[in-house]
Amino acid sequence: MRDYILRRVLLIIPTVILVSMMVFAMVRFMPGDTITALFEEQAYFDTVQKLRHSLGLDRPIHEQYLSWMWNLVRGDLGASFATKRTAVQELQQRLPVTLELGIIAILLKLVIALPVGIYSAMRQDTATDYVGRSFAILMLAVPNFWIATLVVILPAVWFGWMPSVRYVALTQDPLKNLGLFILPAFILGSTAAGPTMRLTRTMMLEVLRQDYIRTAWAKGLRERMVVTRHALKNAFIPIVTIIGLSIPSIVGGSVIIETIFGLPGVGWFVVDSVNRRDYPMIQAVTLAIALFTVLTNLLVDLTYGWLDPRIRYK
Amino acid sequence: MNQREKRQDSAAAIAELTRQRPPYLAEIGVRLVREKPLGFANAVIVLILLLSGLLADVIAPYRYAEAHPKDGFSPPSSKYLLGTDQLGRDVLSRIIYGARVSMGLGLIVTILGSIGSAALGMISGYYGGKLDLALQRIVDAWMAFPGLVITISLVSVLGPGIPQLILVLTLFSIFPSSRVIRSAVFAIKENQYIEAAKAVGCQDPRILMQYVLPNIMATIIVLATVRLGAVILIEASLSFLGFGLPPPFPTWGAMLSGQARAYMLEAPWLAIWPGVALSLAVYSLNMFGDALRDLLDPRLRGAGGGRFS
Numbered sequence: 001m002r003d004y005i006l007r008r009v010l011l012i013i014p015t016v017i018l019v020s021m022m023v024f025a026m027v028r029f030m031p032g033d034t035i036t037a038l039f040e041e042q043a044y045f046d047t048v049q050k051l052r053h054s055l056g057l058d059r060p061i062h063e064q065y066l067s068w069m070w071n072l073v074r075g076d077l078g079a080s081f082a083t084k085r086t087a088v089q090e091l092q093q094r095l096p097v098t099l100e101l102g103i104i105a106i107l108l109k110l111v112i113a114l115p116v117g118i119y120s121a122m123r124q125d126t127a128t129d130y131v132g133r134s135f136a137i138l139m140l141a142v143p144n145f146w147i148a149t150l151v152v153i154l155p156a157v158w159f160g161w162m163p164s165v166r167y168v169a170l171t172q173d174p175l176k177n178l179g180l181f182i183l184p185a186f187i188l189g190s191t192a193a194g195p196t197m198r199l200t201r202t203m204m205l206e207v208l209r210q211d212y213i214r215t216a217w218a219k220g221l222r223e224r225m226v227v228t229r230h231a232l233k234n235a236f237i238p239i240v241t242i243i244g245l246s247i248p249s250i251v252g253g254s255v256i257i258e259t260i261f262g263l264p265g266v267g268w269f270v271v272d273s274v275n276r277r278d279y280p281m282i283q284a285v286t287l288a289i290a291l292f293t294v295l296t297n298l299l300v301d302l303t304y305g306w307l308d309p310r311i312r313y314k
Numbered sequence: 315m316n317q318r319e320k321r322q323d324s325a326a327a328i329a330e331l332t333r334q335r336p337p338y339l340a341e342i343g344v345r346l347v348r349e350k351p352l353g354f355a356n357a358v359i360v361l362i363l364l365l366s367g368l369l370a371d372v373i374a375p376y377r378y379a380e381a382h383p384k385d386g387f388s389p390p391s392s393k394y395l396l397g398t399d400q401l402g403r404d405v406l407s408r409i410i411y412g413a414r415v416s417m418g419l420g421l422i423v424t425i426l427g428s429i430g431s432a433a434l435g436m437i438s439g440y441y442g443g444k445l446d447l448a449l450q451r452i453v454d455a456w457m458a459f460p461g462l463v464i465t466i467s468l469v470s471v472l473g474p475g476i477p478q479l480i481l482v483l484t485l486f487s488i489f490p491s492s493r494v495i496r497s498a499v500f501a502i503k504e505n506q507y508i509e510a511a512k513a514v515g516c517q518d519p520r521i522l523m524q525y526v527l528p529n530i531m532a533t534i535i536v537l538a539t540v541r542l543g544a545v546i547l548i549e550a551s552l553s554f555l556g557f558g559l560p561p562p563f564p565t566w567g568a569m570l571s572g573q574a575r576a577y578m579l580e581a582p583w584l585a586i587w588p589g590v591a592l593s594l595a596v597y598s599l600n601m602f603g604d605a606l607r608d609l610l611d612p613r614l615r616g617a618g619g620g621r622f623s
Contacts, residue, residue: 018455141596145554146589153578252460274470286467290458
């Protein structure tokens, strides 16, 4: 087990370095047009020289990269052009919102996707299966921003009701807070359920093909017994992987939903920073999100290795 | 039978065996209609959308920027089949022109992305070892960024414009699919005909093109259909957030954007049709891809399905 952990951890080091280089390069190699646009649109600095200096563009590339990395390691992700607050402060404030949205969305997604996927696998190639698969594809085809827009617009047109836009923290008023999140989380979760459903179906099919399942059928066990007693327990491991893989996608999916529903989370912060051309923030948030994804993937891998001993010796 | 006749017999036998078979594509097409009628229906829908984009100038009743301010916000009628928007532009025409953007951009990105991911997957999978390790770290690094986040950031750095958009979307779609191709190549590498080819002295590039590529063609094609769907969606998301093509190009995403939301309260039909178009396009593409995969290689069932998100 220790070898496995060591191997996995060593593998992410080059990935993390590459990620940091990519984020660094993004701002460092900004085309001149963008810098001009930044200077002209947002009056953050008096002269282009000051702008270039603040972006670190007047120093040699290796010196700048090393100083940026040095700051990173000490926990300094840079400060905003617009608000002068540090990136860490901004992220700290917005992370709980995105996390809450993401967790509720994942729960809803699993509640929808897992039963349908499992049932689809049990009735492979029947009409039910086909309906299930079509449904899954329909859910991934429908854009989540369209559903969210319809959900906001249509009740306003028909009943004159709009979802509330004032954000209330969990600590202040839990019930109102949950009420605020339930609709966006439902949209996020249901539109993301498609691929999960198909993955569940595939994993379940693989388990159902095993010999011990065939033995259980041969013994004359009822379907429910076969599925719950034998199949599900072994399908559990890949399902944990599915859950783990869903976590990094919290942030990606939250970008649009948070923007539409006005939830002050990390996703909305990305859009806002881009609109304000706040490049230090764009850099910091992108890096933070990527590192978050890498770390959660590592944790998922380790959990998978712990749950399924066969993986450790691959 | 003398020598000459024997040789002629063998030649005839060889000619018979190597006779030109009907073109691959036609065969697939026929099987599609016969065995997978629903898949064929979806293929037809995709074709209609592609043609609409291509022939937009001919089919659309009005030009996409043609404004009739007096008829602004009119509901669907015989004059404007899907109604008009705030400037009096015909919604149906704008949707048809929107197909040009989605499909056109999507096709270019899909072709580039398919070539790129196939190359990456084949090289990584075939050569293995240190090269594979290094390349996969790069792929890992790219995939650490959620699709929308990295595309938004890149668009903000590179600026608006069609070439930049094509670059960003292509980058978005190359890496996840290269993984699938890489696995497929791993499986093929184990086959004996590869070993035999090497034993005869076949060079690597030739092996890749002659032996590996034809066998992963099915995977590449199926991935291409899914890729087009994913690209259409992410381009729509970008346009929705305001980072896609600038106006007055009509894109389905921009027609649903937050800026248009105020108008939607007045005219709910504005909110419906672009979304229907998007859903229809992606749905048909995915269903067609599924049917194609079932036809081309049922063993692929369950591999690489779904959206790259």
